[in-house]
Amino acid sequence: MERADDKPETVPAVRWGAGLQASLFAKGRAGRRALRLPPWDGAPVDTALPAAARRAAPCDLPALSEPEVMRHYTQLSTLNHNIERGMYPLGSCTMKFNPRLNEEVAALPGFAALHPEQDDADAQGLLEALARLQDALCRLTGFPACSLHPAAGAHGEFLGMQVIRAFHLARGERDRDQILIPDSAHGTNPASVTMVGMRPATLASRPNGRIDLEALRRAVGPRTAGIMITNPNTLGLFETEIGAIARVVHEAGGRLYMDGANFNAILGKARPADMGFDVVHINLHKTFSTPHGGGGPGAGPICVSAELAPFLPGPVITRREGQWRLEAPATPCTPSVHSYFGNVGVCLRALAYILSNGGDGLTRVAERAVLNANYVLACLKDILPVPHAEGCLHEFVASAAAWKEQHGIRALDLAKRLLDFGVHAPTVYFPLIVDEALMIEPTESEPKESLDAFVAAIRQIHREARTDPELLHNAPHTTPVRRLDEARAARQPDLAHLGPCNCG
Numbered sequence: 001m002e003r004a005d006d007k008p009e010t011v012p013a014v015r016w017g018a019g020l021q022a023s024l025f026a027k028g029r030a031g032r033r034a035l036r037l038p039p040w041d042g043a044p045v046d047t048a049l050p051a052a053a054r055r056a057a058p059c060d061l062p063a064l065s066e067p068e069v070m071r072h073y074t075q076l077s078t079l080n081h082n083i084e085r086g087m088y089p090l091g092s093c094t095m096k097f098n099p100r101l102n103e104e105v106a107a108l109p110g111f112a113a114l115h116p117e118q119d120d121a122d123a124q125g126l127l128e129a130l131a132r133l134q135d136a137l138c139r140l141t142g143f144p145a146c147s148l149h150p151a152a153g154a155h156g157e158f159l160g161m162q163v164i165r166a167f168h169l170a171r172g173e174r175d176r177d178q179i180l181i182p183d184s185a186h187g188t189n190p191a192s193v194t195m196v197g198m199r200p201a202t203l204a205s206r207p208n209g210r211i212d213l214e215a216l217r218r219a220v221g222p223r224t225a226g227i228m229i230t231n232p233n234t235l236g237l238f239e240t241e242i243g244a245i246a247r248v249v250h251e252a253g254g255r256l257y258m259d260g261a262n263f264n265a266i267l268g269k270a271r272p273a274d275m276g277f278d279v280v281h282i283n284l285h286k287t288f289s290t291p292h293g294g295g296g297p298g299a300g301p302i303c304v305s306a307e308l309a310p311f312l313p314g315p316v317i318t319r320r321e322g323q324w325r326l327e328a329p330a331t332p333c334t335p336s337v338h339s340y341f342g343n344v345g346v347c348l349r350a351l352a353y354i355l356s357n358g359g360d361g362l363t364r365v366a367e368r369a370v371l372n373a374n375y376v377l378a379c380l381k382d383i384l385p386v387p388h389a390e391g392c393l394h395e396f397v398a399s400a401a402a403w404k405e406q407h408g409i410r411a412l413d414l415a416k417r418l419l420d421f422g423v424h425a426p427t428v429y430f431p432l433i434v435d436e437a438l439m440i441e442p443t444e445s446e447p448k449e450s451l452d453a454f455v456a457a458i459r460q461i462h463r464e465a466r467t468d469p470e471l472l473h474n475a476p477h478t479t480p481v482r483r484l485d486e487a488r489a490a491r492q493p494d495l496a497h498l499g500p501c502n503c504g
């Protein structure tokens with residue numbers, strides 16, 4: 001017979017991050033242990049360490065069993081959204097699926113266990129792999145030379161700008177210090193120009209989101225060192241007049257830099273060299289897949305024309321008498337931007353991705369990425385207008401300005417509410433030329449079902465904007481941490497403390 005005090009307690013629902021309010025230290029219980037070391041054999045152990053470096057008392061570590069430790073870290077690993085968990089339509093970032101094959105290749109002991117100071121003779125396989133990657137990137141971009149050194153897209157911009165500067169200086173053109181940049185550009189573009197001691201100058205876009213050729217003609221002059229163009233640009237649009245743009249800049253004595261962060265859209269379809277560019281950087285971690293969310297590793301190699309090749313930094317990979325070597329370049333060049341040879345693990349992942357897809361596979365990547373973006377655009381444009389929709393490629397920038405005007409719902413509210421649907425938010429408020437911008441890049445990784453689920457989530461949020469705007473103002477509701485003061489979170493991040501959790 002059931003007694004009154006036998007009544008089962010209500011068990012609270014389990015949510016993301018439940019149980020993590022307590023740190024690993026608070027979970028410790030005296031006497032538990034995860035592993036047992038072999039008994040000490042009695043030999044003296046403390047003679048090697050100087051007295052000052054020895055502990056006076058045992059370290060205060062929590063005592064836990066192995067399953068407790070495993071659960072803690074496994075739960076921790078699930079707190080961040082990631083592409084394996086759900087859709088990640090972060091515009092301008094190409095968060096595509098990262099095939100496990102890439103990880104296996106990068107982890108091969110012959111690669112992973114090499115020391116950077118290893119003799120070239122012991123690193124023949126790695127040097128050949130890196131040379132093959134350089135070759136593949138040259139073939140995809142149409143340029144004859146490549147440097148794998150930069151560790152990120154912005155780092156590639158920095159090196160590319162240095163190369164252009166060095167080229168002008170070598171010709172005695174000291175006054176060429178101005179780089180033209182369209183107003184839709186990523187913030188790293190003007191920053192990189194400034195970092196190398198040149199001056200960025202903004203070019204206003206035409207109403208169709210592309211470069212204004214007449215404004216460009218008026219802007220170029222004897223101080224023009226070059227132009228930096230993202231193509232397709234951050235509105236997802238191809239610069240249709242790129243040939244004419246290249247002619248204007250070249251005739252003025254400048255050089256063309258392509259920010260290739262959006263290379264995913266034109267892989268195998270169009271080559272920067274054929275468009276008239278002189279330098280391009282490629283975000284290997286975006287176009288060729290690498291888990292780069294949350295500040296993960298990257299690589300931003302640059303490929304350059306023959307006249308700029310002598311200005312690439314060393315060391316360079318050479319092959320003589322059947323041996324691969326790392327050597328200083330023959331001519332004086334720009335200073336090195338990375339120790340050793342760049343972010344080699346990311347380069348290996350990119351090579352694995354390129355070889356496993358093959359040329360035709362890479363072309364299909366671009367086609368599928370463009371198809372997916374256009375499908376989502378077509379499904380959403382009645383509720384989320386896209387001011388520059390014509391000719392959209394791999395991403396598009398929608399505006400939530402009408403949501404704000406009619407319901408007081410901002411792009412930020414929509415983005416935060418999407419988290420409750422298990423979808424990462426799109427990029428918001430960039431590029432600056434679109435009011436209440438939402439930059440959406442589904443990538444080629446997503447099947448139609450997840451695109452449809454994404455569209456359905458946004459349509460539901462649109463209904464909520466009309467019927468329950470407070471729900472959106474307070475979103476997200478299901479994540480381990482609710483809405484943060486973003487400025488404070490960026491300036492005073494609290495990375496160690498998991499609670500108090502607002503899971504509700």
Ligand SMILES: Cc1ncc(COP(=O)(O)O)c(C=O)c1O
Pocket residue numbers: 092093152153154155186188230234259261262283298300
């Ligand atoms: C258009 C564009 N250019 C440059 C960059 C900089 O690349 P990274 O983040 O690898 O430095 C980004 C990154 O988001 C970008 O979207």
